[in-house]
Amino acid sequence: MIKRLFYDFGEINVFRNFVIAIMNEGTTVRPEHNDDLVEVANTYFFNRPFGYITYRKNSYAVDPMVYLKTSEIKNLVAFAVVADDEQKLRNSKIEKLFLKKPLEIFSNLDEAKDWVNNLIENNDF
Known part of the structure; x- marks a missing residue:
């Protein structure tokens, strides 16, 4: 891991090719939270592709408008959801x-990391 960043909504762990986000229990992820993700993208992945893995350990809500803003991050090439709960999986399918x-949905973190790394290695960013 390169860096662990803490925010009021949760934490973002920065790795070489991706970030892993773990949201706090009960939080609502809103479009303005994308400002933090853009800052992470510009700081740690400037002019190179990266992936975003959301590790859904906790229960939280996501405003779907978040994804419209997230889609605008040019060097974001992969979005993975890791969840083991049926409700979280259903929500992910709607968010997709x-x-x-x-965007792919996984039941374990290692599969998500492998998928993201594979996309980045084969990306013509």
């Missing part, structure tokens, strides 16, 4: 409709 980036 709003994101204009490759």
Whole structure:
């Protein structure tokens, strides 16, 4: 891990090719939270592709408008959701409709990391 960043909504762990976000229990992720993700993208992944992995350990809500803003991050090439709960999986399928980036849903973190790394290695960013 390169860096662990803490925010009022949760934490973002920065790795070489991706970030892993863990949201706080009960939070609502809103479009303005994308400002923090844009800052992370510009600071740690300037002019190179990266992936975003949301590790859904906790229960929280997501405003679908978040994904419209997230789709505007040019060097974001992959979005992975890791969830083991049926409700979280159903929510992810709905959220997928709003994101204009490759999004896959996984039941474990290692599979998500492998998928993101594979997309980045084969990306013509």
